[in-house]
Amino acid sequence: MAEIVLSLDHLHKLAFDVLASNGLSARQSDAMAKVLVAGQRDDCHSHGVWRLIGCVKTLKMGKINADAEPQINDVSPSLVKVDARFGFSPLAFELGSRVLVEKAKRSGIAALAINNCFHFSALWPEVEAIAAEGVAALAMTPTHSCVAPAGGNKPLFGTNPIAFAWPRPGPFPFVFDMATSRIARGDIELHKRSGSKIPSDWAIDENGQATDDPDKALRGAMLTFGGYKGSALSAMVELLAGPLIGDMLSPESLAFDEDVGAAPCHGEIVIAFDPAVFAGAAPTDNLQRAETLFEGIVGQGARLPSQRRFDARQRSVEHGVSLSKELHDELTRLIS
Amino acid sequence: MAEIVLSLDHLHKLAFDVLASNGLSARQSDAMAKVLVAGQRDDCHSHGVWRLIGCVKTLKMGKINADAEPQINDVSPSLVKVDARFGFSPLAFELGSRVLVEKAKRSGIAALAINNCFHFSALWPEVEAIAAEGVAALAMTPTHSCVAPAGGNKPLFGTNPIAFAWPRPGPFPFVFDMATSRIARGDIELHKRSGSKIPSDWAIDENGQATDDPDKALRGAMLTFGGYKGSALSAMVELLAGPLIGDMLSPESLAFDEDVGAAPCHGEIVIAFDPAVFAGAAPTDNLQRAETLFEGIVGQGARLPSQRRFDARQRSVEHGVSLSKELHDELTRLIS
Known part of the structure; x- marks a missing residue:
């Protein structure tokens, strides 16, 4: 899959533009972009710029005060x-x-x-x-x-x-x-998507029984x-x-x-x-x-703890971060 | 085994006398007795008046400032x-x-x-x-x-x-x-005394390997x-x-x-x-x-959490607490 390498400054601008062009105030957009770029920089993808998609979704739902x-x-x-x-x-x-x-x-x-x-x-x-x-x-x-x-x-x-x-x-x-x-809820969702079983100490089904079925786990409780x-x-x-x-x-x-x-x-x-x-x-x-x-x-x-993140941070500061072309395109399309 | 039932006030006096007669100041003895009686009252024996034996030992070792x-x-x-x-x-x-x-x-x-x-x-x-x-x-x-x-x-x-x-x-x-x-270190010691194995996720031996042998666990690490x-x-x-x-x-x-x-x-x-x-x-x-x-x-x-302790507390307040005659005698002998 094609990768696009961006400096941290460029990634910040991309994230800021996505948020601001979807109605979030400049101050809110700047603060949020910093946090999402930090996640991406540290290879902490679950909290990286992928979340911009959810941010825009949340903005469109109208519950949030975009100028707060x-x-x-x-x-x-x-x-x-x-x-x-x-x-x-x-x-x-x-x-x-x-x-x-x-x-x-x-x-x-x-x-x-x-x-x-x-x-x-x-x-x-x-x-x-x-x-x-x-x-x-x-x-x-x-x-x-x-x-x-x-x-x-x-x-x-x-x-x-x-x-x-x-x-x-x-x-x-x-x-x-x-x-x-x-574990994180996302870990169960990933197993569901890939069709694999989960370890039986992650979650219980709707009847409170241990389960290795991600579907049953998502309907039950972690x-x-x-x-x-x-x-x-x-x-x-x-x-x-x-x-x-x-x-x-x-x-x-x-x-x-x-x-x-x-x-x-x-x-x-x-x-x-x-x-x-x-x-x-x-x-x-x-x-x-x-x-x-x-x-x-x-x-x-x-x-x-966190050594893996710090290693990634040093790499990202030096070499920038790479996004899949797919994600980069999706984020770019969110800028109106 | 014979049991001796004491009111909480009587147990406090016993604990106080053990401590004070071993040189601990009246203020220190009163505060310590309250805490140990609370442990006994709540059926939390590991932190009950049994600990008076260790307190007296600690006092005799001379590291503690008994008049602090x-x-x-x-x-x-x-x-x-x-x-x-x-x-x-x-x-x-x-x-x-x-x-x-x-x-x-x-x-x-x-x-x-x-x-x-x-x-x-x-x-x-x-x-x-x-x-x-x-x-x-x-x-x-x-x-x-x-x-x-x-x-x-x-x-x-x-x-x-x-x-x-x-x-x-x-x-x-x-x-x-x-x-x-x-688990508590005392749990491993109890297994050692009774000659039984411990679950293998409690501790490791000196080489860092999981062990079900309480002896090896005590020489290794929890x-x-x-x-x-x-x-x-x-x-x-x-x-x-x-x-x-x-x-x-x-x-x-x-x-x-x-x-x-x-x-x-x-x-x-x-x-x-x-x-x-x-x-x-x-x-x-x-x-x-x-x-x-x-x-x-x-x-x-x-x-x-703590419901078992609260149940015990209600029983103790109403009916007093029972000590084995053996422990009661041992504590009484500590009063000089």
């Missing part, structure tokens, strides 16, 4: 809330995270709650952006109900990701971004990772990124969608921790102490 | 640090958590960092105490290295628990307290729950409750012990979230929204 200017509410020395006003999440995050980092640097710990946003991005670009300021970050969101609680048999939780980043010397933080579901422990964490994500911040649970977010299949609309919580404030006298010693943990991991032949 | 008065450092509107001065953790938590809850109620989010404490208790009594004030809480500690990172073969992480509680109407919060290891995802969470616990707050990682805590087998000495982080401040206008609606999540769990036949 996020509204910042500075609640306390450690809490900032951003009302995304039913725009996409990246601009709300960009504006809110600046305030969040300032607050963390003064108070040690701070939280950013984003409300009423259509969420379409991975969480790692967000926690990485905070870690780049020397501040650790923990982020969570609900999604749409598709995962059963441990011991149950019906979709309730979303895939409910948890992402965390810790600042390190050098270009890359320690970072992970993981669904609390056993499972959490790590059994009842993953299930407990998934509930925590619902609570902290839903009721705590005054936003929707995954079942509410799914109902809000009214079966149109738009990006999920819900809230997000990001917690930031400044090691310098927490550690008091000796912040450098403490960052060094963290490095000994990482050495203990890689020194025994284990890998730090 | 925790020192509170009010760092910012959202951060309080408590130096436990090498005493046990419960008194430091009791004093620090009052400040933590006040800060959360003013600022929305706040953190308590406890440094230099010997940690001997479960985390659920702590997060439950905060939830009883209407505030959600998330707590983490490292322990002693005994768990390999995913892909590795040597002990690095501790069992690194994560506990979370969310306030509910009625007597009991939503609460979980889980090790990020696949595994995290949920594969690489549990491993990533375990690393996060090390970072947030170690380097972030200026305290020891699990390998450092193990080295500090110098093979004497005392309670692990390390730090702890507790993060508190006040739903009233986060939610702004409609806190009651948001607590109600959380209840719909719990209804969604139990309504499909799944259980909320």
Whole structure:
């Protein structure tokens, strides 16, 4: 298949043009394009520019506020809330995270709650952006109900990701971004498309029985990772990124969608921790102490999370990214 | 085997007397006794009064500061640090958590960092105490290295628990307290004692191979729950409750012990979230929204975490707790 190689700047322009020509405001388009290009750059295709197709679909469905200017509410020395006003999440995050980092640097710990946003991005670009300021970050969101609680048999939780980043010397933080579901819903869909069976610990059918049939799994419910422990964490994500911040649970977010299949609309919580404030006298010693943990991991032949993404990032920065001609053409056609 | 039934007050007096007569200050003894009695009351025997034997052993080893008065450092509107001065953790938590809850109620989010404490208790009594004030809480500690990172073969992480509680109407919060290891180290020891094999996904031998031999597992390393995802969470616990707050990682805590087998000495982080401040206008609606999540769990036949403990608690409050005569005698003999 023919491939088209683009520099990151060119890819950003392409993504921006797709979004802006479909009615998204320039500020929203720029913030969203950055996040999608970051996904493509890191070979994280599920969160790459392929998502522009879904963004345009979401825009056309008319639920989203394409001109939304996020509204910042500075609640306390450690809490900032951003009302995304039913725009996409990246601009709300960009504006809110600046305030969040300032607050963390003064108070040690701070939280950013984003409300009423259509969420379409991975969480790692967000926690990485905070870690780049020397501040650790923990982020969570609900999604749409598709995962059963441990011991149950019906979709309730979303895939409910948890992402965390810790600042390190050098270009890359320690970072992970993981669904609390056993796998991504897309993995089951891929098996369905290719006609292959799924491992029997991924999902259950409508009767709550383990299944290796992707069709039955999609009509049933996905499972959490790590059994009842993953299930407990998934509930925590619902609570902290839903009721705590005054936003929707995954079942509410799914109902809000009214079966149109738009990006999920819900809230997000990001917690930031400044090691310098927490550690008091000796912040450098403490960052060094963290490095000994990482050495203990890689020194025994284990890998730090996200290394594959960082390898891809270095390649992409140097050589650009390649898109299939098919995808490139499809995206180009979306520019009116 | 003969059983001796004690009221919770009597059990508290027994625990207090054991600790105080072995040189622990009255304030430390009272705080520690409360936590151990709570464990016994909830049928959580691994964290019950049986631990008094280990407490006395730790006291006799001379590493602990038996008269320690925790020192509170009010760092910012959202951060309080408590130096436990090498005493046990419960008194430091009791004093620090009052400040933590006040800060959360003013600022929305706040953190308590406890440094230099010997940690001997479960985390659920702590997060439950905060939830009883209407505030959600998330707590983490490292322990002693005994768990390999995913892909590795040597002990690095501790069992690194994560506990979370969310306030509910009625007597009991939503609460979980889980090790990020696949199981507790004690579970392997119990299999060794009974001469039975362990499931092969609990641990690896010294060569990094899966093993069903508890002896080989104890010389090798335990595994995290949920594969690489549990491993990533375990690393996060090390970072947030170690380097972030200026305290020891699990390998450092193990080295500090110098093979004497005392309670692990390390730090702890507790993060508190006040739903009233986060939610702004409609806190009651948001607590109600959380209840719909719990209804969604139990309504499909799944259980909320900690129900077994709460059932036991109700029985214990009504009927007292029973100790084996053997344990009761052993504890009584520890009172000099």
